Amino acid sequence: MNLFQLRAFDAVAREGSFTRAAGRLCISQPAVTGHIKALEERYDLVLFRRTARAAELTPQGRALAELTGPLFGLVEQAEDLLEANRTLVSGRVEIAVDSPHIVMPLLARLRARHPGIVVGLILGNAADTREALLSERASVAVLTEAEAHPDLHLAQIAVSRICAVVPRGHPLADRETLDRAELDGAAMVLREPTSVTRRTFDRACRAGGVAPTVLMELDSREAVIEAAAAGIGIGIVSSLECGADTRIAAIPIAGADLSNRHAIACLARRRNLRLIRAVFGLATETDEAAR
Incomplete structure (x- = not known):
């Protein structure tokens, strides 16, 4: 026929x-x-x-x-x-992220510009996020400290600082910055060792000869913040992850090696798809607005 x-x-x-x-x-x-x-x-x-x-x-x-x-x-x-x-009147895009905080301004712009586009958000740690993109379960991902890969197209969208989290009323709560040396021997609650934030902090501590006392290793930033808010120990999180929690103070730790770069990524062979180009463009706008 x-x-x-x-x-x-x-x-x-x-x-x-x-x-x-x-x-x-x-x-x-x-x-x-x-x-x-x-x-x-x-x-x-x-x-x-x-x-x-x-x-x-x-x-x-x-x-x-x-x-x-x-x-x-x-x-x-x-x-x-x-x-x-x-023409971006409708459609769906799956976005993988290791933290919802960094992607929400982007999603707000996407919603305002293209209200017919539906977003599926895939949350996981840094390794999960990268795997979701490479396995094509996600079309776009926001990656922290992403390494160059021949199959990926990357564009930096933000830089975050590593922050110490303490409850309001703590002796450090009113400080604008901390020196890492002040955390030597301090009781701390940290993310799991595979966390990018934890790896960055550990690397900086080793370089500075600082040895904090780790009381807890927790598998989410939310758990770290809750433990810090309860006064169990000083927490370590990214400056982009603190939100507006009035129970805590987040103090940046001084040092160029105590920051992380965040990039938006897609498979290189899909970078010219109209919807993915639109998401990348809005991510760049979000970064410029933040600066």
Whole structure:
């Protein structure tokens, strides 16, 4: 069965004219006539009665049109859907992040600019986020301290500082910055050793000869903040993760090696897709607005 012939038949059945069908399909009228003739000859039937004014369906033609009408109606719906996605009227994008805080300003801009786009947010640690992107479960990811990879396209969007978190009323709460040496021997609650924030902090402590006392290792920044707010120990989080929690104070720790770079990423072969380009553009706007 030749779908080009069926498409031509359906167009003539809808338009009642070979000429108008040709215009609908953006092909020549002889091409439409040739498709219909080939279809009729192959199946040994007559689908239209040609009159001076119109092409009228025969009983066999009407029976076939009852099938092709819904078939190519669905094709047109699919074309409408794809065109809407191409023009960013609608669509869906999966974004993987290791912290919701950094991505929310981006999502707010995406919602304002393209309200028909639905976002699926995939939360995980840094390793989970990278894997979600490389395995194509996510189209876009926000990565912390991302290493160059031949399959990835990266653009830096933010830099965060490593902060000490203490409860309000703590002797350090009113400080604008801390020196890492002040944390030598301090009781602390930290993320798990695989956390990017924890690795950055540990590396800086080793470089400075600082040895804090680790009381707890927790698997989420929320748990670290709760433990710090309860006064169990000084917590360590990124400056982008503290939010507006009035129970705590987040004090940046001085030192160029106590910061992290955050990048938006996609698979390199998909970087020119319209929706991904739009997300990257809005991420850059968000970064410029923050600065």
